[in-house]
Amino acid sequence: MSKMSELAEKNPWRRNPWFETVGEAQKRARKRLPKTVYSSLVAGTQAGITVNDNMNAFTELGFAPHVIGTTPERNLATTVMGQELPFPVMISPTGVQAVDPDGEVAVARAAANRGTAMGLSSFASKPVEEVTAVNDKTFFQIYWLGSREDILARAQRAKDAGCKGLIVTTDWVFNVGRDWGSPEIPEKVDLAAVAKLAPEMITKPKYALSWFRDGKLLIPDLTAPNIAHPDQAGPTFFDVYGQWMNTPPPTWEDLQWLREQWDGEFMVKGITRMDDAKRARDIGATAISVSNHGGNNLDGTPATIRVLGPIADELGNDLDVLLDGGIRRGSDVAKALALGAKAVMIGRAYLWGLAANGQAGVENVLDLMRMGLDSTLMGIGKNDVADLTRDDLIIPEGFERIFGG
Template sequence: MSKFAEFLEKNPWRRNPWFETVGEAQRRASKRLPKSVYSSLIAGTQAGITVHDNVEAFNELGFAPHVVGATPDRNLTTTVMGQEISMPVMISPTGVQAVDPDGEVAVSRAAAARGTAMGLSSFASKPVEEVTAVNDKIFFQIYWLGGRDEVAARIERAREAGCKGLIVTTDWVFNIGRDWGSPEIPEQVDLKALAKMAPEIAVRPRYAMDWIRDGKVMIPDLSAPNLVDKGQQGPTFFGAYGQWMGTPPPTWDDLQWLREQWGGEFMVKGITRLDDAKRAVDIGATAISVSNHGGNNLDGTPATIRVLGPIADAVGEDLDVLLDGGIRRGSDVVKALAFGAKAVMIGRAYLFGLAANGQAGVENVLDLLRMGIDSTMMGLGKDDIADLDRSDLIIPEEFERVFGG
């Protein structure tokens, strides 16, 4: 170890090891990350109505606890897309994770250490092979980008890498502008970009220090290596984004073709309507995620927890129903399960953990959620997550939203 690396190890800027809430992880992330990077984590579209409602809607729900009958042990395990996981929480796919040098590989290791699965974005900054090498429960997420031949080549690479399922994301329109401004993220992190970001980095020295190893600057890779053949140089993130914007959106026939090409576990992500949920069943999907892209889609879409129950009632017997959007506590997970979800996927929550303390921070978030689920189950007098239902909740009138029937 060089003297500089020893200095980094001993200096007071290094991260504190443990945080007690996801909110504290977010606070630490805001203190460590440059303003533009942090803004990209928390941003929603337009007025931010949906990104706010995703979180706040959980607070409108109460619990109806039993005070006698708690059991000493509780079963939190479940099976999602054919994979048994230790608790009903898995990692949602998110694009380029430049909040930490190890990015998606660190997240994959954390998920494996806690016995759960991970969705890997096709816009990830790390090759799929590196991610599956440290976790054998990886689902590859894909956007409809390019022609069918390109899409087919992409999923074959994921199959060869050992991915256990495919997630197709359908829920994104291309809104321009946010009421509070959009973060400026460089096309490439080169010397010019670093100079421009210098004022931000100067007041967030820990972020810069994490990209320095043995006295050498480690430039974060903002390319998308999983959009090309293995070993090739992927397009920049914004180049890939532009290509996606230029590709006509998929039809249900396209999604059925994709499901047939994959031939295995297949999730449609982005469902908020009953009719779309039923169409996913019709094309042979094995899972859906009730999702509004974390508020980064069409602003004004209801919080996912508001639309989950009717969708789970309609198709929960036919496929795995998951929810993503707004999960910050283990009690939020329990509320989703009571409405009929088999599990939830977390996005911002683990990214805050990754930004706060790398792989250990992601493990920290997963531990917090596990403890929160377990303690909530104890309070409800339930010993198995499969036994949760609406009777465990206090649901305000007109809380749920039903549309597309």
């Protein structure tokens, strides 16, 4: 039995079947999911330059370990956007999570069981009220869709539901076309759509059976209930797309206005340029996420870990700097913290866990991140995540990117 398996056996949080790496979770997700569904989890725009660089850039960073000085117990705790977290890994908001019938509610429960925060997408398949009911550390992600009144109504709904802050996402333009083809997404999942996907579903019986409960078929919800008012049915994604295309992109003045309306924690997500980071600070943001939407926006944008350090050096004392993109293991988390991130947000990693084993699979991924970070701290001789610095890394010449003044 491997060391990780031994730890899992001793871990009271353990659920079967345990997987020992995020890579294994991805393999199980690919094996369990229909091709179309799995493809949506690995999608990147155009040639996939950015989605690949997000991961590959981490491999260019090395560690410079001390072998003496660590203690038997290490402190992984931090505070992000006013929330105390036992370890610096949060759930990044992702759209409709039809890889599991319980979707975002299962993810929120998993995050709550590990004490960490949940980012909930505007395009989630579950209402915000159901998510905050199981995780009181929920941040609501918001897109610039519709009028100011529409946007403010969604923010107010999130506040009324108990969300602790807003994540304003600026790094997505509905650009999902890839050189090797994108999965076809049905306008709605009705009997016609189910029949069209039947050949794929037949080859994935475990996934198909997961949508039966009490002898009834649960049709995956491809609507966005959090875009609508609480007493209205959520629009389809194609309806949302039409609304998106008819909404002028936000200006910094628009974000300033929204910040003035929201008196809680406020993150601007999608930062890669220094000048944009400074503008986010200047409008009163309490946090930024250095993000390129996981490689699902403008292909050719550098990996987020390449641009993190200079931004964190400049602004880390002014607001919480987070990173998302390419995190696959606890050592990746350590590298981001050493370059100045307060915490990281994960996306594909937990979705693969959800696909592999539902809520327990998400907990499994979070456990791997926590244990991997802890073992990395031990390996480099540090006792606290707050003590990680650039001196703990070997950074190749030319690794970092600085642009935008």
